[in-house]
Amino acid sequence: MTVPLAFSFDNTADYFIFAFHFLLATSTVTVAGSVVFAILRTKSLRSENRYIFMLSTSISDTLSGMGWYYIGLFDVKDTYPQKNGTYFVLSALLGVNFITILTAQIDRYVAVTRPFFYARRITPRVVIGLCTFIWMYTYLTVLLMNLVPLQVAIIYNAINTFGVQVVAVIMMLLLNIKLYVIARYQLAREPPSQGTDSKRSSLRLIIAVTMCFLLFWTPEFINVILCGLTSYGYTFKKDALDPFAAMVRINPLCTPTLYIIGSLALREAIAKALHWNDCCRTRR
Numbered sequence: 583m584t585v586p587l588a589f590s591f592d593n594t595a596d597y598f599i600f601a602f603h604f605l606l607a608t609s610t611v612t613v614a615g616s617v618v619f620a621i622l623r624t625k626s627l628r629s630e631n632r633y634i635f636m637l638s639t640s641i642s643d644t645l646s647g648m649g650w651y652y653i654g655l656f657d658v659k660d661t662y663p664q665k666n667g668t669y670f671v672l673s674a675l676l677g678v679n680f681i682t683i684l685t686a687q688i689d690r691y692v693a694v695t696r697p698f699f700y701a702r703r704i705t706p707r708v709v710i711g712l713c714t715f716i717w718m719y720t721y722l723t724v725l726l727m728n729l730v731p732l733q734v735a736i737i738y739n740a741i742n743t744f745g746v747q748v749v750a751v752i753m754m755l756l757l758n759i760k761l762y763v764i765a766r767y768q769l770a771r772e773p774p775s776q777g778t779d780s781k782r783s784s785l786r787l788i789i790a791v792t793m794c795f796l797l798f799w800t801p802e803f804i805n806v807i808l809c810g811l812t813s814y815g816y817t818f819k820k821d822a823l824d825p826f827a828a829m830v831r832i833n834p835l836c837t838p839t840l841y842i843i844g845s846l847a848l849r850e851a852i853a854k855a856l857h858w859n860d861c862c863r864t865r866r
Contacts, residue, residue, distance in 0.1 A: 588822035603654035610647030614838040620851035635686035638713040643834035787844035798833040
């Protein structure tokens with residue numbers, strides 16, 4: 583069976599929406615993919631905990647961008663009730679992103695407030711284990727949601743959004759305030775050094791990433807809760823016409839873009855990777 587496109591192209595708006603989704607998917611794959619490639623081929627970045635978190639979210643963002651070619655351009659609804667959906671396999675990538683960003687935020691807080699404990703206990707191997715657990719937990723949840731009856735899954739999704747994710751969003755806001763205070767006052771009192779500058783830049787970066795995440799995700803959170811637990815909320819026949827879903831899909835582009843802007847080491851790694859590719863092409 584073939585899945586039709588989401589647009590009939592009977593009016594000018596269809597062309598603009600189609601172009602928007604296509605450019606969004608292409609930009610996300612390009613930007614997030616460059617972050618993944620640069621971190622994987624740079625050993626110094628792979629040995630730092632914050633870049634391991636960046637790698638995990640960027641892998642999720644790259645796959646989300648690839649999936650948006652399908653969800654955003656074709657007649658697909660990957661939420662309840664599903665229509666030509668992916669059994670939440672693609673949608674779950676956003677959940678991986680959400681939990682990983684929250685974990686990275688906690689990681690930065692512990693790194694600054696408990697530096698001796700962090701240096702001894704939170705090794706790159708521990709962070710890799712955490713990221714692996716996040717991926718496994720997310721897709722085990724997806725498996726369970728596909729096995730239970732539809733009505734049970736809808737209620738569970740709404741309660742999960744209201745309970746777990748709302749609590750997590752509150753934690754994000756509180757941690758952002760705390761990290762901002764640390765970056766503005768506590769680190770400002772320390773003597774200038776490379777370590778202090780690195781801590782300050784990493785805190786500012788995770789604050790910016792979290793704020794963008796909350797900006798793009800909050801409308802979707804509210805709408806899912808309203809649709810699942812009340813008679814209010816907006817439902818759409820296809821994800822391509824859902825403005826809340828489009829806002830959420832902007833986040834996988836925004837997050838790796840902020841990584842590149844906020845990290846000089848990452849920009850240099852990407853530049854070296856591009857130079858390496860150019861050299862390979864020239865030799866060929």
